[in-house]
Amino acid sequence: MTKMFKIALPDGSVKEMPEGSTPADVAAAIGPGLAKAALAAKINGEMRDITRPFESDVQLALITARDEAEALELVRHDYAHVLAEAVQNLYPGTQITFGPATEDGFYYDFAPTAQHGPFTEEELPAIEEEMRRIIAADKALVREVWTREQVRDFFEKQGEAFKAEWVMELPDGETISMYRTGDGKDAWIDLCRGPHLASTGKLDPNAFKLTRVSGAYWRGDPKNPMLSRIYGTAWLNKKQLDAYLVRLEEAAKRDHRKIGAEMDLFHLQPEAHGSVFWHPNGFVIYRALEAYMRRRIDEAGYQEIKTPQLMDAKQWEKSGHWGKYRENMFVVPDEIPSTEEGAPVLSGDADLMALKPMNCPGHIQVFKQGITSYRELPIRFYENGSCHRNEPHGALHGLMRVRQFTQDDAHIFCTDDQLVDEVRDFCLLADRVYRDLGFESYAIKLALRPEKRAGTDEQWDRAEQELRDAVVAAGFATAEYGWEELPGEGAFYAPKLEWHLTDAIGRTWQVGTIQADRVMPGLLDAAFIGEDGEKHTPVMLHRAIFGSYERFIGILIEHYAGKFPLWLAPVQVVVATIVSDADTYAQAVAAKLAEADIRVQTDLRNEKINYKVREHSLAKVPLLLVVGKREADEGTVALRRLGSDEHQKMMSLDDAVAMIGAEAVPPDLR
Ligand SMILES: [Zn+2]
Ligand SMILES: [Zn+2]
Numbered sequence: 001m002t003k004m005f006k007i008a009l010p011d012g013s014v015k016e017m018p019e020g021s022t023p024a025d026v027a028a029a030i031g032p033g034l035a036k037a038a039l040a041a042k043i044n045g046e047m048r049d050i051t052r053p054f055e056s057d058v059q060l061a062l063i064t065a066r067d068e069a070e071a072l073e074l075v076r077h078d079y080a081h082v083l084a085e086a087v088q089n090l091y092p093g094t095q096i097t098f099g100p101a102t103e104d105g106f107y108y109d110f111a112p113t114a115q116h117g118p119f120t121e122e123e124l125p126a127i128e129e130e131m132r133r134i135i136a137a138d139k140a141l142v143r144e145v146w147t148r149e150q151v152r153d154f155f156e157k158q159g160e161a162f163k164a165e166w167v168m169e170l171p172d173g174e175t176i177s178m179y180r181t182g183d184g185k186d187a188w189i190d191l192c193r194g195p196h197l198a199s200t201g202k203l204d205p206n207a208f209k210l211t212r213v214s215g216a217y218w219r220g221d222p223k224n225p226m227l228s229r230i231y232g233t234a235w236l237n238k239k240q241l242d243a244y245l246v247r248l249e250e251a252a253k254r255d256h257r258k259i260g261a262e263m264d265l266f267h268l269q270p271e272a273h274g275s276v277f278w279h280p281n282g283f284v285i286y287r288a289l290e291a292y293m294r295r296r297i298d299e300a301g302y303q304e305i306k307t308p309q310l311m312d313a314k315q316w317e318k319s320g321h322w323g324k325y326r327e328n329m330f331v332v333p334d335e336i337p338s339t340e341e342g343a344p345v346l347s348g349d350a351d352l353m354a355l356k357p358m359n360c361p362g363h364i365q366v367f368k369q370g371i372t373s374y375r376e377l378p379i380r381f382y383e384n385g386s387c388h389r390n391e392p393h394g395a396l397h398g399l400m401r402v403r404q405f406t407q408d409d410a411h412i413f414c415t416d417d418q419l420v421d422e423v424r425d426f427c428l429l430a431d432r433v434y435r436d437l438g439f440e441s442y443a444i445k446l447a448l449r450p451e452k453r454a455g456t457d458e459q460w461d462r463a464e465q466e467l468r469d470a471v472v473a474a475g476f477a478t479a480e481y482g483w484e485e486l487p488g489e490g491a492f493y494a495p496k497l498e499w500h501l502t503d504a505i506g507r508t509w510q511v512g513t514i515q516a517d518r519v520m521p522g523l524l525d526a527a528f529i530g531e532d533g534e535k536h537t538p539v540m541l542h543r544a545i546f547g548s549y550e551r552f553i554g555i556l557i558e559h560y561a562g563k564f565p566l567w568l569a570p571v572q573v574v575v576a577t578i579v580s581d582a583d584t585y586a587q588a589v590a591a592k593l594a595e596a597d598i599r600v601q602t603d604l605r606n607e608k609i610n611y612k613v614r615e616h617s618l619a620k621v622p623l624l625l626v627v628g629k630r631e632a633d634e635g636t637v638a639l640r641r642l643g644s645d646e647h648q649k650m651m652s653l654d655d656a657v658a659m660i661g662a663e664a665v666p667p668d669l670r
Contacts, residue, residue, distance in 0.1 A: 006057040007057070007058060007060050008058070008059045022050065022052060022054065024050045026060060027050070039202065040070070047063070049195045050197075051198050071236055075236060076101035077101045078141070081181060081188075084190060087127060093113040094112050097166075102231075111228070121213055124210040124230070131205075131208070135200045137200065138200055140181075140183070142183075143195075148176055155167070206241070211231045212231050247507075256398055256400070256553075262562065262619065263570065268398070286553065302381070305363070305382070307363065309386065312352075313352040313354055315361055316361070318524060328357060329389070330355040334351060359387065365524075367379065367381070372527075372528040372538075374530050378414035379412070381411050383410070387404070387407060399550045401551075402550050420469050420473065422470075432668075436666075443484065444476050444498070445500060446468060448464055449487075450489065463518075466516060467514075471483065497513065501555070503559040513543065514543040516540075517540040526540070563620050566663045569599070571601055572599045573593055573625060574602070574603050574621050574623075575603070575637075578629075582628050582631065585632035616642075623642070624639070625638065
């Protein structure tokens with residue numbers, strides 16, 4: 001008798017299927033529409049090939065293009081295989097290594113032959129053509145289980161040294177699967193965990209594009225050979241691809257490095273890799289944000305402090321950073337400067353010091369001064385905390401990824417009973433800040449316990465529930481706020497809330513966080529005296545809203561495409577003359593605006609007004625006051641607004657100053 005398996009479906013029904021049958025058979029039994037649409041299967045929550053036979057009674061969910069995240073990951077991984085096959089068809093002797101799916105597509109790392117050398121972008125169109133041919137051939141993708149030695153022998157025979165090396169390092173007992181694309185002499189095989197779609201013909205030949213090439217070390221290690229990486233972007237259909245390409249183009253136009261140069265905001269140079277040189281214009285924005293944040297935290301009951309850049313390595317050992325974080329810290333010998341000849345000597349107090357990568361241990365030192373009673377809690381310490389983290393040069397990116405940055409960092413020391421209220425208040429504060437800065441939409445996510453973690457399940461249950469309760473109390477645990485729980489993404493010692501902003505072109509940026517820490521205060525002996533007269537360890541909430549000033553300004557530049565709201569604009573108004581007869585009047589106008597604390601410049605050059613308008617538009621000056629003889633005679637100005645189709649508006653000078661003054665007030669002071 002044939003053995004039967006019970007296949008439970010998401011709607012609660014159960015199908016009996018004979019041994020040897022597959023999820024594809026279940027789809028076919030349900031209907032031809034689903035048979036065509038089903039791309040893969042989720043078996044007890046794990047993604048599998050749709051053609052892989054059942055091995056037991058299972059829960060089955062069929063994956064279609066509607067399950068967009070899963071479907072995208074599947075097709076992207078398929079495209080990576082098709083890319084590798086295409087490259088080996090066109091460039092025999094090229095060795096394959098790894099090719100995963102990425103956030104917007106896929107890549108594959110190749111070891112080209114010595115004669116060929118690294119791939120170039122000129123070669124991408126031909127490779128795309130070959131990929132389309134493989135897709136059109138609709139080759140089946142079939143999973144096979146091999147032994148480790150079979151795989152090694154196979155790859156060695158093919159001259160694939162990297163794959164042969166890799167397979168021997170897979171853990172014992174791991175099932176080793178190979179995926180075969182097509183068969184006969186047309187077959188192409190890769191070592192792969194899968195899953196994949198049933199055949200290459202399931203891919204849309206017009207939904208991908210190879211985008212660029214770069215170098216990458218084998219297994220990411222600079223001691224290993226340099227490989228040639230080909231990147232592609234891939235989607236479920238052409239419409240999605242086109243929309244993505246438009247978004248890329250729009251993002252390129254908004255690139256903060258480009259706009260930063262056009263507006264003369266900042267620069268970077270190799271002598272200070274990853275540290276920003278702020279120019280006067282850029283630092284106006286920085287200072288406006290600092291001043292804004294100080295007002296917000298003052299009214300929220302924080303106290304501002306400043307803690308040292310350099311601390312003894314022993315301090316970092318105690319906080320646990322030295323062990324886990326050492327390679328990202330800048331370490332400095334603690335030397336007594338030499339006054340005479342001879343090398344400086346170590347001070348003896350400390351051998352090594354480190355630039356702070358974070359502010360938390362410093363804040364604990366301030367908390368520990370004197371004796372703290374429960375009556376003083378909560379204590380909220382804020383710092384514009386300048387931190388250094390050593391990141392590889394290749395990972396640095398404009399203002400978005402730097403080595404020196406300033407966090408809007410605060411630590412709230414409180415009791416267990418105060419925690420939920422404190423987190424709720426933080427949610428409300430973050431909401432005000434993001435809205436003030438022009439972000440209409442953001443998502444709050446709760447990152448739950450990771451697999452490797454400190455503490456018991458009961459402690460985690462409670463810690464997660466506290467954060468959930470706080471967001472509910474603030475009224476933000478709703479779909480409108482993108483409320484979502486992310487299993488496994490919390491820190492080693494605590495769950496955390498994350499704020500993800502959506503920018504003007506729909507991209508998301510993770511910025512704010514809050515985390516309830518019951519570990520570090522204990523490690524660094526922070527304590528308060530409770531109502532019972534005993535010593536207790538406070539909870540420490542780590543929190544930031546911007547994340548860092550540098551990155552947040554980068555995000556703002558791209559969000560606004562440089563067209564800042566008036567209160568943040570480096571130059572708020574330019575007074576431009578039409579004729580030199582109006583020079584004196586223009587200067588008087590500027591003086592009046594400056595008196596009202598408006599950042600104003602004059603443009604008295606002997607140039608055509610259209611030329612001046614164009615130039616100040618490029619520099620993204622929000623308001624232009626045009627003055628000529630008539631305006632001088634009548635005491636008026638002609639106001640032009642950046643990016644507005646409206647013609648210029650005539651106003652009396654007094655009205656213009658009042659209007660501009662009102663508009664330039666920061667949102668929290670209105
Ligand atoms: Zn694969
Ligand atoms: Zn912290």
